[in-house]
Amino acid sequence: xxxxxxxxxxxxxxxxxxxxxxxxxxxxxxxxxxxxxxxxxxxxxxxxxxxxxxxxxxxxxxxxxxxxxxxxxxxxxxxxxxxxxxxxxxxxxxxxxxxxxxxxxxxxxxxxxxxxxxxxxxxxxxxxxxxxxxxxxxxxxxxxxxxxxxxxxxxxxxxxxxxxxxxxxxxxxxxxxxxxxxxxxxxxxxxxxxxxxxxxxxxxxxxxxxxxxxxxxxxxxxxxxxxxxxxxxxxxxxxxxxxxxxxxxxxxxxxxxxxxxxxxxxxxxxxxxxxxxxxxxxxxxxxxxxxxx
Amino acid sequence: xxxxxxxxxxxxxxxxxxxxxxxxxxxxxxxxxxxxxxxxxxxxxxxxxxxxxxxxxxxxxxxxxxxxxxxxxxxxxxxxxxxxxxxxxxxxxxxxxxxxxxxxxxxxxxxxxxxxxxxxxxxxxxxxxxxxxxxxxxxxxxxxxxxxxxxxxxxxxxxxxxxxxxxxxxxxxxxxxxxxxxxxxxxxxxxxxxxxxxxxxxxxxxxxxxxxxxxxxxxxxxxxxxxxxxxxxxxxxxxxxxxxxxxx
Numbered sequence: 001x002x003x004x005x006x007x008x009x010x011x012x013x014x015x016x017x018x019x020x021x022x023x024x025x026x027x028x029x030x031x032x033x034x035x036x037x038x039x040x041x042x043x044x045x046x047x048x049x050x051x052x053x054x055x056x057x058x059x060x061x062x063x064x065x066x067x068x069x070x071x072x073x074x075x076x077x078x079x080x081x082x083x084x085x086x087x088x089x090x091x092x093x094x095x096x097x098x099x100x101x102x103x104x105x106x107x108x109x110x111x112x113x114x115x116x117x118x119x120x121x122x123x124x125x126x127x128x129x130x131x132x133x134x135x136x137x138x139x140x141x142x143x144x145x146x147x148x149x150x151x152x153x154x155x156x157x158x159x160x161x162x163x164x165x166x167x168x169x170x171x172x173x174x175x176x177x178x179x180x181x182x183x184x185x186x187x188x189x190x191x192x193x194x195x196x197x198x199x200x201x202x203x204x205x206x207x208x209x210x211x212x213x214x215x216x217x218x219x220x221x222x223x224x225x226x227x228x229x230x231x232x233x234x235x236x237x238x239x240x241x242x243x244x245x246x247x248x249x250x251x252x253x254x255x256x257x258x259x260x261x262x263x264x265x266x267x268x269x270x271x272x273x274x275x276x277x278x279x280x281x282x283x284x285x286x287x288x289x290x291x292x293x
Numbered sequence: 294x295x296x297x298x299x300x301x302x303x304x305x306x307x308x309x310x311x312x313x314x315x316x317x318x319x320x321x322x323x324x325x326x327x328x329x330x331x332x333x334x335x336x337x338x339x340x341x342x343x344x345x346x347x348x349x350x351x352x353x354x355x356x357x358x359x360x361x362x363x364x365x366x367x368x369x370x371x372x373x374x375x376x377x378x379x380x381x382x383x384x385x386x387x388x389x390x391x392x393x394x395x396x397x398x399x400x401x402x403x404x405x406x407x408x409x410x411x412x413x414x415x416x417x418x419x420x421x422x423x424x425x426x427x428x429x430x431x432x433x434x435x436x437x438x439x440x441x442x443x444x445x446x447x448x449x450x451x452x453x454x455x456x457x458x459x460x461x462x463x464x465x466x467x468x469x470x471x472x473x474x475x476x477x478x479x480x481x482x483x484x485x486x487x488x489x490x491x492x493x494x495x496x497x498x499x500x501x502x503x504x505x506x507x508x509x510x511x512x513x514x515x516x517x518x519x520x521x522x523x524x525x526x527x528x529x530x531x532x533x534x535x536x537x538x539x540x541x
Contacts, residue, residue, distance in 0.1 A: 165402070168391075168395060168399060168402075169399070169402060172388050172391070176388065178382075178386060181369070181370040181371055182350065182379075182380045182382060182386065183399045183402050184370075184374035184375055184402045185403075186369075186371045187371070
């Protein structure tokens with residue numbers, strides 16, 4: 001296998017990895033705020049694509065505006081989901097909340113099926129079907145969009161998390177929720193914000209990918225599992241780790257296609273998930289044990 | 294007793310607990326403006342639970358809590374902090390992976406932070422070691438430094454009432470002295486303080502008044518000096534207060 005082919009696989013891995021990174025960020029942000037895995041995260045990805053298609057094809061909006069509508073309305077759905085389903089469970093029992101997210105996932109995909117039908121829906125490429133050559137490898141323009149949008153979203157999130165009072169409060173919640181409450185942080189608001197961000201990031205991924213793959217009401221769970229595996233791989237609760245986990249998972253999938261067979265591509269995420277849980281449950285970047293303070 | 298100072302905190306008939314276990318059983322307690330009041334008693338008497346109930350981490354099952362004439366019974370902790378309470382919790386509850394400065398900034402989260410630089414200066418003046426450590430993470434501090442940071446973080450909220458839960462626990466005598474010197478200074482500056490302590494002698498030496506708590510109720514109350522001289526208090530302090538014949 002030549003260098004050009006390897007580069008081609010690496011670019012594909014980077015593209016898929018970016019998507020996984022965005023979905024993994026959603027998992028990790030909600031986990032940091034609540035201690036719960038949100039199994040509806042994949043549906044936010046699905047809604048981002050479906051609502052953008054609806055705004056573009058149904059409402060006839062121009063593509064950039066339709067994409068914005070898709071992402072913002074999905075973020076709003078994330079907030080509504082938190083207020084109606086998560087917040088109602090006053091004791092915050094993690095097991096109950098996880099089951100609520102599983103139920104929420106089913107509700108969201110069923111609603112999408114009823115509202116938008118069972119068929120695959122397309123979206124045009126953001127800026128035409130061109131491609132550029134990178135050292136002989138073909139890089140589609142839409143892939144540049146995907147990687148670029150991910151990079152910008154990650155940079156914005158990094159800024160929010162590390163340079164603003166809101167981000168500091170979110171990190172404080174992730175460290176110790178009771179401590180956050182006694183310094184005056186409204187931890188319930190932080191949970192709502194985490195769902196807003198998680199839904200928005202998931203939607204962004206769904207929007208960016210739809211021109212290449214089309215979308216449908218049932219695309220959520222597959223991507224959800226991959227994003228979850230990526231978040232676990234990096235180390236749950238740490239946004240940087242989620243991005244690293246997403247990119248590593250994307251690369252691993254590409255490597256498996258290159259050296260084994262594309263048949264097993266979708267199994268890689270599960271293998272990685274199990275391997276991490278067996279060997280290094282805290283993830284690549286996780287601390288082995290939270291220090292007690 | 295020519296004038297009656299303003300009551301800052303008034304706890305009346307408060308019961309609280311966890312699940313079906315009641316830990317606090319009908320507590321009445323008052324703290325007046327500028328006072329340092331201590332709540333002493335053996336391990337498990339319900340002192341920490343009472344403090345948690347006051348700030349809203351635990352919901353009372355009965356009774357009322359008033360803070361500056363405002364009913365704060367069952368108020369959420371973040372609202373209680375906004376109302377002017379600040380807790381230095383048991384076990385300190387610092388944000389370990391975050392820096393000293395970030396911990397302090399978080400202490401000021403509940404209010405307008407435009408003037409937090411001034412407050413930082415004040416707490417660094419009170420605990421100079423925190424200034425040296427300001428860019429270290431809280432987890433890397435020694436136990437004494439962590440306790441100072443916990444006190445400083447609470448002060449960043451500019452509280453009207455400071456609640457402290459066992460600030461001396463597990464610390465070396467020299468560090469304890471330093472922390473209690475800081476409390477004396479805060480009291481002299483007019484801050485109202487409610488101090489929970491297991492070390493009764495230490496607490497009573499610094500307090501104006503004291504309450505002795507036993508199995509969820511107030512067993513004794515009075516001036517700190519009187520309590521310090523009280524035989525019964527000496528007995529509890531030595532761990533010998535009991536009543537085999539009693540059941541509770």
